Amino acid sequence: MKALCLLSGGIDSSTALFWAKKKFGHVMALSFDYGQRHSIELKCAGKIAGIAGTEHRILKLNFSMIKSSLTSRKISVPVNRPLDFRGGSLEIPSTWVPQRNTIFLAYAFAIAELENCNAVVAGMNVVDYSGYPDCRPEFLKAFERAGNLASKRFVKEKKRIKIFAPFVKLKKSEIIKVGLALGTPYKYTWSCYSGKIPACGRCDSCKFRLSAFREMGVKDPLTYRK
Amino acid sequence: MKALCLLSGGIDSSTALFWAKKKFGHVMALSFDYGQRHSIELKCAGKIAGIAGTEHRILKLNFSMIKSSLTSRKISVPVNRPLDFRGGSLEIPSTWVPQRNTIFLAYAFAIAELENCNAVVAGMNVVDYSGYPDCRPEFLKAFERAGNLASKRFVKEKKRIKIFAPFVKLKKSEIIKVGLALGTPYKYTWSCYSGKIPACGRCDSCKFRLSAFREMGVKDPLTYRK
Numbered sequence: 001m002k003a004l005c006l007l008s009g010g011i012d013s014s015t016a017l018f019w020a021k022k023k024f025g026h027v028m029a030l031s032f033d034y035g036q037r038h039s040i041e042l043k044c045a046g047k048i049a050g051i052a053g054t055e056h057r058i059l060k061l062n063f064s065m066i067k068s069s070l071t072s073r074k075i076s077v078p079v080n081r082p083l084d085f086r087g088g089s090l091e092i093p094s095t096w097v098p099q100r101n102t103i104f105l106a107y108a109f110a111i112a113e114l115e116n117c118n119a120v121v122a123g124m125n126v127v128d129y130s131g132y133p134d135c136r137p138e139f140l141k142a143f144e145r146a147g148n149l150a151s152k153r154f155v156k157e158k159k160r161i162k163i164f165a166p167f168v169k170l171k172k173s174e175i176i177k178v179g180l181a182l183g184t185p186y187k188y189t190w191s192c193y194s195g196k197i198p199a200c201g202r203c204d205s206c207k208f209r210l211s212a213f214r215e216m217g218v219k220d221p222l223t224y225r226k
Numbered sequence: 227m228k229a230l231c232l233l234s235g236g237i238d239s240s241t242a243l244f245w246a247k248k249k250f251g252h253v254m255a256l257s258f259d260y261g262q263r264h265s266i267e268l269k270c271a272g273k274i275a276g277i278a279g280t281e282h283r284i285l286k287l288n289f290s291m292i293k294s295s296l297t298s299r300k301i302s303v304p305v306n307r308p309l310d311f312r313g314g315s316l317e318i319p320s321t322w323v324p325q326r327n328t329i330f331l332a333y334a335f336a337i338a339e340l341e342n343c344n345a346v347v348a349g350m351n352v353v354d355y356s357g358y359p360d361c362r363p364e365f366l367k368a369f370e371r372a373g374n375l376a377s378k379r380f381v382k383e384k385k386r387i388k389i390f391a392p393f394v395k396l397k398k399s400e401i402i403k404v405g406l407a408l409g410t411p412y413k414y415t416w417s418c419y420s421g422k423i424p425a426c427g428r429c430d431s432c433k434f435r436l437s438a439f440r441e442m443g444v445k446d447p448l449t450y451r452k
Contacts, residue, residue: 057291059288059290059291060288061287061288062285062286062287062288064285065283065285065333065336065337065340066333066336066337066340067340092378092381092382096378098335098336098339098340098376098377098378099332099333099335099336099339099373099376099377100336101376102332102335102336102372102373102376103329103332103333103336106325106328106329106332107291107292107325107329109324109325109328110291110292110324110325110326110328110329111291111292113324113325114291114292114293114324133375133376133377133378133380133381134375134376136375138375139372139375139376142368142371142372142375143372143376145368145371145372146328146365146368146369146371146372147325147328149359149360149362149364149365149368150324150325150327150328150359150360150365150369151324151325151359152318152322152324152359154359155318155359156318
């Protein structure tokens with residue numbers, strides 16, 4: 001089996017890449033440059049793919065019409081929000097990018113078909129996350145169906161592309177546990193939405209990450225703003 | 227109801243725009259510049275949206291990793307293929323762009339949500355077409371489900387975006403009949419894959435179009451190569 005792994009450069013997708021390397025013989029990594037304010041994650045993704053020894057592609061996408069605080073400097077990223085660490089966010093914040101994963105998966109299915117991949121691996125999870133609707137298992141299942149119905153290989157040869165989201169129901173601390181066992185180099189991962197070095201430690205993404213390392217009793221190798 | 231109409235500038239989508247104008251109070255048109263060799267269709271789309279009196283946006287998309295004879299000059303567009311005028315093409319040709327409609331619809335759902343549209347209108351049809359899997363009703367239905375599951379408005383308010391593909395089971399001649407009654411200005415539409423003026427008359431798209439006008443007993447207002 002050959003797999004295409006979505007790689008943002010964060011904790012979940014980096015762990016997913018190392019998971020995919022172990023599960024599948026052949027893996028390629030795909031990252032998207034969609035104007036995210038934390039584009040530093042793309043450099044991290046490159047470093048991580050290099051360590052994993054996988055081919056890595058970065059595709060530039062146009063999100064100019066899709067408003068979000070993650071893609072626009074005009075809207076600020078919320079910090080110190082109250083978070084529910086066992087069921088995601090209490091409300092969907094401004095960092096949500098409408099249909100981001102739908103667009104990512106649509107491109108991934110196109111490239112997977114052209115590269116003869118039969119698996120698309122993604123690191124989404126719905127436990128300690130920001131409540132983005134396009135991370136949920138029911139969305140992934142529905143997209144898998146749509147993407148295959150749109151595929152020539154499925155229509156002609158009944159060969160299906162399967163979405164693997166191995167961590168979708170794990171807590172982030174459990175993902176880190178898996179990742180540490182697989183040798184995921186967390187010191188090169190990036191989570192902070194601010195995109196500034198050092199990481200802010202106050203946005204949703206930093207808070208979920210810090211909480212997970214704390215729960216594991218492991219020091220987060222990243223440096224945070226004092 | 228407010229609708230977002232996908233507009234390529236061809237027969238089907240131009241008719242869909244005029245259909246949407248009649249059905250919905252408020253319509254905006256969306257075209258994609260995805261490196262298609264017949265990018266002349268975008269100028270036609272602009273002209274048609276102008277005549278329809280709808281807002282028109284063109285979004286540039288990166289299809290550099292998605293190979294097709296429609297987006298690459300290195301692969302030639304097939305001409306004079308045997309076509310089945312009652313069930314589409316006999317095989318999926320090189321003009322097929324993998325997941326094109328999945329990517330288009332994913333962007334459309336993002337923009338529809340941000341613009342408070344509750345309908346996405348598309349001109350696909352599966353009768354006299356080139357056998358592209360992402361034009362079929364079962365794909366559209368599956369995508370509608372996935373796109374809504376990924377939507378904040380659906381999750382929070384149960385407000386669904388509905389895909390309207392009013393011509394999906396009509397023959398192209400029947401679409402033209404509807405369009406003529408609605409005043410669709412076919413002289414400004416573009417179909418030819420070659421993208422050169424005058425239209426080639428030999429690619430799938432020209433052949434389906436010419437056949438439909440012939441069947442209607444109406445002269446195609448477009449000029450073709452001798």
